[in-house]
Amino acid sequence: MALNIYNTITRKKESFEPLKAGEVSLYVCGPTVYSGAHVGHAMSSLVFDILRRYLEYRGYKVRHVMNYTDVDDKIILRAMHEERDPFEMAEEYINQYAGQLLDLNILPASANPRVSAEMPQIIATIQGLVDKGYAYPAEGDVYFRVEKDEDYGRLSGRKLDDMQAGSRIDVDARKEHPMDFALWKAAKEGEPFWESPWGKGRPGWHIECSAMCLHHLGEQIDIHGGGNDLIFPHHENEIAQSESLTGKPFARYWVHNGMMQLSGEKMSKSLGNLVTIEDFLAKNEAEVLRLMVLNSSYRSPLTFNDEVIEAASKGLERLRNGLRPAFAGAAGASAETKAALAAQAETTTAAFTAAMDDDFNSAGALGHLFDLVRVINATRDAGATNEELAAAQDCLRQLTGVFGLRLEKAASGGAEAAPFIDLLVAVRTAVRKEKLWALSDQIRDQLAELGVTLEDGKDGSTWRFG
RNA sequence: GGCGACGUGGCCAAGUGGUAAGGCAAGGGUCUGCAAAACCCUGACCACGGGUUCGAAUCCCGUCGUCGCCUCCA
Structure with missing residues (x-):
């Protein structure tokens, strides 16, 4: 029996065959760190954690890379508003998210590259595209030439002509085609920048993932994942960049998770209808969220509400x-x-x-x-x-x-308490034989206050922590 | 407007050609000093309308509805 994976690019389930027998390269798009992450981000990380754990269960050696986007308009904007250093701010959110991933029992990735630390690779990637004629500089910016990429749009099923028709994008006069997208953006006054062949500036959003994939996993990878809101334009553009540069098929399988739904709408930072991971974990165990994710198809929207949380908890x-x-x-x-x-x-x-x-x-x-x-x-x-x-x-x-579920809670009382609890339970059993119910109930209640749950069965009592 | 997904019992949700998994909730029962847990039993003909087929929740067409992407987004 073979593993089958739904591939967004073919819109079909396909038999999974990695490039190298027994090994899987997995790249997952991580968050842009300009604020605290919400349970939707957690959902995505959980989905790919489960995917990874299952691949490992099936005997594959998985090399898993998840990036952090720490150079971005929103980060810069927010840092400016808060009058603080954008890198410091990004660092803080990265550390927070990394800690939450641990709390959620998500296996650490093999690597977590971040944009700010990959600048030479990113610039080299852009230069390569310019050299091949797939990109052109324009007044300090560099744009990708979509018309040169013959199958642009094949991941999302769009055609350049259709997109033009419905486009709401302001046409930038410097672009040759309205859908051309920025690989490099010239720095404006007061913004952080890096030196490049095109002057001071910073990378566009999509190029980072192409460059990091190339750097950490190679020209071709097995699975590329992320939320389905990334299909267009992000992943579409990644394909355009990577394949134009290498001339090889980029990712064999594109895997996308559905969106977390809060009161019938996609949970998102921009809509503001979100529950942060922090808030969720303050009230619930991590396993509850994992069970919610497990209980539905990763490709479908995930209903998030109190009733579902309660059901998962039970x-x-x-x-x-x-x-x-x-x-x-x-x-x-x-x-x-x-x-x-x-x-x-x-x-x-x-x-x-x-x-x-x-x-x-x-x-x-x-x-x-x-x-x-x-x-x-x-x-x-x-x-x-x-x-x-x-x-x-x-x-x-x-x-x-x-599944990555932790069913056995750490014994809060410590193992050394066990013999004493056993003793108490034995005494209570004797007390119950004498039908001294008040005393028997008192022992049970007081143990409960100490975090020990006692249950009476037909043939005797059992106890456990929690 | 374009592209795509979805619509299964009160809720969540599997199932994509042969007469509907599972969880939660609800009701009944067993066990039981009480509590808790557990176990057993009870409920949907699968949005609607056509069509294909010996046979469809499952394929095709249409209608209605919901959601996502087309702008930053996991």
Whole structure:
């Protein structure tokens, strides 16, 4: 069974075959750091984290690059308003985002290049395009000549003529064609700048990604990802730049995630309808957001509201319950029950893989995990011991691990507290035998205040942190 | 106006030709001193109208609706 990936450029699911057997180069467009990131950015990073984890689960060695755009009009503008250094400000947001990615359990990329540190490569890329006649300088700016690129528009399915018809762009007299876009912008008074063959200035938005890809991953890459709002013009222009320069196909697979929807609209900085990662994590666990992402198709818009958060939160709890230990004093399950559990684990693993192989159908795969949870719980109810549950629980642990879900919370009380809690529970069991309910409830309530949840089963009590 | 996506039970959401996964919520039940958890049971004929087919949520056409891109955006 082969992995299939939906490729934006062909609008079809295609069998995944990397350039080099067993290895995958993955480039994901990161944020422009001019303010705090919101859960939509987190969604994108989560989508590609899940994609990466699954590729690794399938045995691929993944080289993952995500950039930070730290040189940009908005950053400069904002820094000017706040009367501070734009680089310092960008640095601050980069550090914040990097920290949030860790909080969200997103695997660190192999490299996180940023524009300000890649200037020689960027300038060389632009120079190469000028040399080949794909770009031309104009009064300190440098523009890409779209008409020279014969298949311009093939990613987004647009034609130059159509775009002209509906264009709302002010026609810049220096451009040969209205759709020509800037590779280099001459610096205005008071703006940060770099020296270049065309004078003082800074790079345009799209060229950075072409240059960084080239620098960190080479002329051709396997997967290029980002939000679907980047398809045009950003990724379209990247293709134009990269392929014009190298003469080779740029990315084999273009993967785009859908937008986070808040009250029926795309969440975005410019619309202002956003929930920051910081705010979200202040109220919810990181796993909740991850489960929300997992529970729907990465290509579709993701509904974000309180009800969905609540549902994800409960669903997470349910997955966790699957890992709970056997009941104290469990007598062991019947051979038939044990066999059914083993069979379910096997079925689940196969179904999980089949679903994920189908363009990372995580929602389908997640459904199969819940099936496994149900059978584990039923088996526990049937009196299975920890040993009898272990294999299936390991299976659940492994597959949720592929999703990047952390089901086991760090023991807040520390392992050294366990023997004492065990003792208390044993005493309480004796107390309950005497039907001293008030005392028994008091022990449970007070343990709860200390962060220990106690639950009474048919054959005994279980406890856990949290 | 151009390009694209989507419309599945109260909510979220898989499923893209053979009579609808899963989660949350709701109701009923089992277990139970209480609590919690768990387990079992209950509900949709898939926006609407045509068409293709032995057979369609799944393919084609049309209508309505929602969303995205076309300007910075994950």
